Amino acid sequence: TIVKKLFLKGQIVTLNTELTFEQAEEIALEYDVICTMEEKVDVIGELLAEEDDPEDTLVPRPPVVVVMGHVDHGKTSLLDAIRKTNVTSREAGGITQHIGAYMVKINGEPITFLDTPGHEAFTAMRMRGAQATDIAVLVVAADDGVMPQTVEAINHAKAAGVDIIVAINKIDRPAANIDKVKQELSEYELIPEDWGGSTIFVPVSAKTGEGISNLLEMIILTAEVKELKANPNRKARGLVIEAELDKGKGPVARILVQKGTLHVGDFIAAGACSGKVRAMMNDKGVKVKSAGPSTPVEILGLDSVPNAGEVFVATENDKEAKAFAATFISESKNKLIEDTKAKLSLDDLFSQ
Numbered sequence: 001t002i003v004k005k006l007f008l009k010g011q012i013v014t015l016n017t018e019l020t021f022e023q024a025e026e027i028a029l030e031y032d033v034i035c036t037m038e039e040k041v042d043v044i045g046e047l048l049a050e051e052d053d054p055e056d057t058l059v060p061r062p063p064v065v066v067v068m069g070h071v072d073h074g075k076t077s078l079l080d081a082i083r084k085t086n087v088t089s090r091e092a093g094g095i096t097q098h099i100g101a102y103m104v105k106i107n108g109e110p111i112t113f114l115d116t117p118g119h120e121a122f123t124a125m126r127m128r129g130a131q132a133t134d135i136a137v138l139v140v141a142a143d144d145g146v147m148p149q150t151v152e153a154i155n156h157a158k159a160a161g162v163d164i165i166v167a168i169n170k171i172d173r174p175a176a177n178i179d180k181v182k183q184e185l186s187e188y189e190l191i192p193e194d195w196g197g198s199t200i201f202v203p204v205s206a207k208t209g210e211g212i213s214n215l216l217e218m219i220i221l222t223a224e225v226k227e228l229k230a231n232p233n234r235k236a237r238g239l240v241i242e243a244e245l246d247k248g249k250g251p252v253a254r255i256l257v258q259k260g261t262l263h264v265g266d267f268i269a270a271g272a273c274s275g276k277v278r279a280m281m282n283d284k285g286v287k288v289k290s291a292g293p294s295t296p297v298e299i300l301g302l303d304s305v306p307n308a309g310e311v312f313v314a315t316e317n318d319k320e321a322k323a324f325a326a327t328f329i330s331e332s333k334n335k336l337i338e339d340t341k342a343k344l345s346l347d348d349l350f351s352q
């Protein structure tokens, strides 16, 4: 339909031609009147779709690791413990920041860690076909075993197709039962290597530090096999990890750059928001001028607060950024309608 439309306007395109933002916007605006919901979501898909970067532009990038698991099983403690193995005592006192994402260097190799994204963030990423992480560390408390959010985390990780490494935490506790956790996880096709399976299980204690270096080693090994790469020399693109409105600074977004390099002064769009990167801070709260692939940064300069899980793109200019955001706004409306519909039908299901 789009091809036909542009053709009628005297523009010759094929299915493989990349649309300009202006064209996409024009189509989206027009479709407001004439197209069905599904077709319009396709327009967004077209906006977000892009070809893979050519092989010869790719260079190795750090792995992005998400820590997931049931509440209170020790995700945050584990992230803290990992970070402690990495910071010097001089730095250690200065850490007060809220952790959403950070980068550590293990034997000189950088790894980016993310705390569990919320449910909505996951759903949003999936909707956009975006993949935030390469490896999921599934934290299961050895004294508690598999719980509802453990299963939820497994499902999310499997749906996203990421490698799962199991960290059996709290092994310092007297009630710890490692075999029981292994048994329970086997029911979800996570079978330890010593039981003939292929999942890496690492017993750890975030409290005593036992097993942490082993866990990090397993993460590095898993990442090496994946040969993760990205093109740093292109416009940045990535995901919003979390965002909020700061009274003094305005909208603050913590983002993960996935491809390209983001610079202070770049125009960007993130979901329904747009703006210009006014300032950028790394995970240590230090101002930086640029951020390459797999780097988490905090940015200022968006005109509103984007949703967690939304894709951000750096654009050529202000106009492109605004057009992108505008298209998202019209799509969001549709999504709301679809969500309502889906919810209604679910409710119908339960009331029978």
Ligand code: GDP
Pocket: 069, 070, 071, 072, 073, 074, 075, 076, 077, 078, 169, 170, 171, 172, 173, 204, 205, 206, 207, 208
């Ligand atoms: P989260 O909800 O998964 O982020 O869990 P937290 O990291 O907040 O930990 C929940 C509770 O478990 C806290 O009271 C921690 O101190 C405790 N905890 C976490 N890891 C360990 C561990 O390895 N051993 C023991 N004994 N307690 C732990």
Ligand code: MG
Pocket: 075, 076, 077
């Ligand atoms: Mg936590």
